[in-house]
Amino acid sequence: MNTVLQARPRNFVSTPTLERTSLRALRYLQSGYSIHLKGPAGTGKTTLALHLADLLARPIMLLFGDDEFKTSDLIGNQSGYTRKKVVDNYIHSVVKVEDELRHNWTDSRLTLACREGFTMVYDEFNRSRPEVNNVLLSALEEKLLVLPPSNNRAEYIRVSPHFRAILTSNPEEYCGVHGTQDALQDRLITINMPEPDELAQQQILVQKVGIDSSAALQIVQLVKAFQSSVAPDMVSSLRPSLMIATICNDHGILPLAENADFRDVCSDILLARSKEPAPDATRHLWNLFNRFVVSQAALVNDLTLKPEAQPAARFHGEEEDDAPLQPLEALVESAEDDVAIDDEPVVEAQDQDLQTEDLAESISPEAQSETIVEAPAEAESLPEEVLKVQVNPNDDIETRIFDYLDTTGTASLVNIEGALDLNRFQAVNAVKSMLDQGLIEKQETDGQLQGYQLSSN
Numbered sequence: 142m143n144t145v146l147q148a149r150p151r152n153f154v155s156t157p158t159l160e161r162t163s164l165r166a167l168r169y170l171q172s173g174y175s176i177h178l179k180g181p182a183g184t185g186k187t188t189l190a191l192h193l194a195d196l197l198a199r200p201i202m203l204l205f206g207d208d209e210f211k212t213s214d215l216i217g218n219q220s221g222y223t224r225k226k227v228v229d230n231y232i233h234s235v236v237k238v239e240d241e242l243r244h245n246w247t248d249s250r251l252t253l254a255c256r257e258g259f260t261m262v263y264d265e266f267n268r269s270r271p272e273v274n275n276v277l278l279s280a281l282e283e284k285l286l287v288l289p290p291s292n293n294r295a296e297y298i299r300v301s302p303h304f305r306a307i308l309t310s311n312p313e314e315y316c317g318v319h320g321t322q323d324a325l326q327d328r329l330i331t332i333n334m335p336e337p338d339e340l341a342q343q344q345i346l347v348q349k350v351g352i353d354s355s356a357a358l359q360i361v362q363l364v365k366a367f368q369s370s371v372a373p374d375m376v377s378s379l380r381p382s383l384m385i386a387t388i389c390n391d392h393g394i395l396p397l398a399e400n401a402d403f404r405d406v407c408s409d410i411l412l413a414r415s416k417e418p419a420p421d422a423t424r425h426l427w428n429l430f431n432r433f434v435v436s437q438a439a440l441v442n443d444l445t446l447k448p449e450a451q452p453a454a455r456f457h458g459e460e461e462d463d464a465p466l467q468p469l470e471a472l473v474e475s476a477e478d479d480v481a482i483d484d485e486p487v488v489e490a491q492d493q494d495l496q497t498e499d500l501a502e503s504i505s506p507e508a509q510s511e512t513i514v515e516a517p518a519e520a521e522s523l524p525e526e527v528l529k530v531q532v533n534p535n536d537d538i539e540t541r542i543f544d545y546l547d548t549t550g551t552a553s554l555v556n557i558e559g560a561l562d563l564n565r566f567q568a569v570n571a572v573k574s575m576l577d578q579g580l581i582e583k584q585e586t587d588g589q590l591q592g593y594q595l596s597s598n
């Protein structure tokens with residue numbers, strides 16, 4: 142039995158890049174062509190294929206490529222037979238017996254889709270052997286589907302003008318994937334699907350999982366940095382990012398690199414994806430955790446603190462031999478590259494011996510965002526009028542900060558956090574982004590950071 146899926150809106154997140162790709166694909170489909178979405182695993186090909194099928198508003202037949210497929214799995218086969226026996230004894234001395242045996246034909250999904258004009262989504266079609274997919278050639282070009290010879294049914298089916306095929310495939314270097322015959326490639330319009338960019342992945346995480354946008358960015362950047370160094374171009378970082386975000390969201394795990402639970406989730410999801418030996422991959426991931434911690438801490442320190450008030454967190458690998466860490470100075474340097482911090486060392490010497498587990502134990506999840514940095518004492522006693530600025534909570538965070546600074550003139554990071562009810566992630570990321578965009582600038586007196594103000598340019 143073939144199950145037909147009805148078109149219905151799905152949880153598709155559209156970003157400007159995806160919007161353009163969808164538009165192109167839709168044009169080709171509307172002009173009568175079938176399309177082929179090609180790209181590494183996890184780039185969103187299947188999701189886009191189903192979204193396009195939804196947009197075509199025809200019933201959908203979904204097929205998954207399989208090495209075991211036979212042509213009959215696509216077009217159908219003879220299944221059983223019907224026997225008809227007529228015994229004519231109208232004249233008692235004459236008996237006429239007619240015995241007829243007929244094979245029953247059962248359509249398979251391609252046949253049904255061609256006959257009824259459905260949209261066929263053939264996911265990972267190149268996992269089926271190329272000769273099996275040959276039946277598609279005449280269906281796509283001559284609009285005829287050829288069935289095996291038979292006495293009791295037509296051997297050709299005229300393909301409905303509404304029929305469209307949307308094929309997806311992974312690159313041919315992948316395990317278990319066959320090459321595509323040129324003739325089939327020639328009949329399709331192929332759209333290459335690269336890995337979604339950082340912004341797109343962030344939006345997908347925010348909309349699909351419901352996670353905070355700065356936390357989503359943190360996860361995407363961490364996973365991207367890990368994937369790109371251990372398995373470049375082979376798989377997208379979107380799927381592991383979604384897994385991490387969903388688990389963190391479901392279990393209230395703060396996606397901070399200094400949070401032991403978060404590190405465990407990341408290790409379980411990411412390490413097995415690496416082609417490196419396990420100790421190398423582990424070391425790699427720990428270096429990334431360190432970089433993220435120091436980068437955040439350096440930024441926050443630069444944004445808010447005097448050097449002597451910097452309890453920045455830093456980890457050592459659990460097994461020193463397996464995961465030697467970069468020298469502290471190197472970590473600070475890499476953070477400086479990221480966030481252009483001042484020359485002051487961001488991590489105090491006495492912090493260097495802080496062990497990972499010590500840190501994990503010493504902080505509760507709720508308190509972890511606070512471990513990056515402590516708010517300076519003077520920030521707690523801000524004048525009431527500074528804190529009570531009316532802002533629209535639905536505004537984008539950067540707009541809210543912009544409006545706030547417009548009203549107050551100058552404000553420290555802690556002021557901004559408190560007045561706009563932001564967490565440390567949101568405040569740091571937004572301020573960093575606004576600094577990068579030149580929307581705001583630092584206000585310093587005698588080399589000491591006083592706060593932030595709207596850019597004078």
Ligand SMILES: Nc1ncnc2c1ncn2[C@@H]1O[C@H](COP(=O)(O)OP(=O)(O)OP(=O)(O)O)[C@@H](O)[C@H]1O
Nearest residue numbers: 152153154181182183184185186187188345379380
């Ligand atoms: N635009 C999007 N909106 C919502 N979710 C998306 C989007 N793009 C991708 N995803 C999610 O990302 C994950 C991977 O997407 P998908 O399965 O479509 O990738 P794929 O390229 O088909 O992967 P594979 O080649 O391994 O089959 C899925 O969980 C999917 O829901």
